[in-house]
Amino acid sequence: MGTDVLDEGPFYHGTKADLQVGDLLTAGFESNYKPELIMNHIYFTALANGAGLAAALAKGDGCERVYIVEPMGCFENDPNVTDKKFPGNPTRSYRSREPLKIVGELTDWVRQTPEERQKWRERLAVIRADLNAEIIN
Template identity: 50%
Template sequence: MTDTQTYYHGSKADLHVGDLIAPGHASNYGSRKQAAFVYLSATLDAATWGAELAVGAGRGRIYIVEPTGAIEDDPNLTNKRFPGNPTRSYRSRAPFRVVGEVVEWQGHSAEQLQEMHAHLERLKQQGVEAIEE
């Protein structure tokens, strides 16, 4: 049986079908340390947050990706903020292959973005990284 689940990755990187998103690059978040994992979600909303909150210039993008290896629940969200993983957020040490792009998507409201940025700033002031590994 094949996995028919669609997975998304939000970013500001300009990628193309066939590209690999792999660990080892600067994280899109926090202090931008080298990422030990790559992240994806099975919900468009979580990927939208990823696209909107990623650091860097350019517009947010949401890619449709397929894992090339095992994925696990993202402990940055599931253990701390959303027990049970309702955001369906995952991570992997194996790359994801870009298989498409969601060209038309609805971003969050300016008020929601302002609230999220304020929340992330409070966490930063407390010494909490958005992504720990």
């Protein structure tokens, strides 16, 4: 665990991928926010509804899924939201270069309404269009 990360979880990862307990999630895939960027980290949160939002905004046609994950190595506060957008880490968002192991699936979280999803997609479109909006990778 990173030296300034005090969160002990549980941790969640939202996606549309159909995965199994024991599978590993790894870095090295396209960013959901800047598709031309290959991510050096895998992202996760200690907020189930935050992972649900990530699942709703994820690419693909699969069902929205929230997996309970266990970091397999060190992790740190996500600098893309921590202090850059929100003081501290109220979103309880983290990232790691090490894999996340799926230890279960959560089926009960607050799902976004179609209107809420559309608002988030519009916000993401603004981020994608802003050439100065850097993602810390």
